[in-house]
Amino acid sequence: MKLIFGGAYQGKLDYALSAYHLTEKDVYHCDMESMVINFDKKIIADAERFVLACIKEGVNAKECLEDNLERLQDKIVIFDDISQGIVPIDKTERAWREMTGRCMTFLGQEAEDVIRVFCGIGSKVK
Template sequence: MHFIIGGAYQGKRDCAKSRFGIKEEEIMTCTEDGEIRFDAPCIDRIEEFVLWCVRNGEDPSELFRRNREKWKDSVLICRDLFCGVVPMGAEMRAWREAAGRLCACLASEAETVTRMFCGLETRLK
């Protein structure tokens, strides 16, 4: 699995395509409605799925672990949303923590970890 991380609009999806050969139609784009296909070649906006989990009492790290076989050869993309000030709202706080934990978990499983910054890649692992 290749894991791409970075802030909003930093070029993560472009990196999945240019670096890992993913095609637009292969990308599962998560929204806060909770739908996810763990066996998609590329899962983008995992942070949105995390928000759904937070709202519905699910543990996203646990769900990913349970489906490991399906995504172990995929490209996973998550926005790093855990660098700012601790949010005032409890839901945003829980979102931030759950996303942070999931990213650490995915990064440890990943063959490569790439951080995107202003469209530029840094290989972290």
């Protein structure tokens, strides 16, 4: 597994598509309303949205990822890093931020490569 993270609009998906010679057909975009991940796609983008969908349903997103770790082994998982800035006042947004960090930490430990993308440039962290 490869974990790619960085701030919003920093070119994470474009970086992944270029670096791994993939196309938009290879990408599954998570959404904030569904806890479903399409494991048939090579890239799982917007994974922080999956985490929010889990929070809204009272489901532990990290446990879901742990349960599907084998299915993630050949995937590229992309997260927006939402851990920066002021801590949100809203309880749901705080829980989302915390769980996203826990998921990124877990996947970072399990990943073969961890890459931070800033201004479209990937820097290997692990």
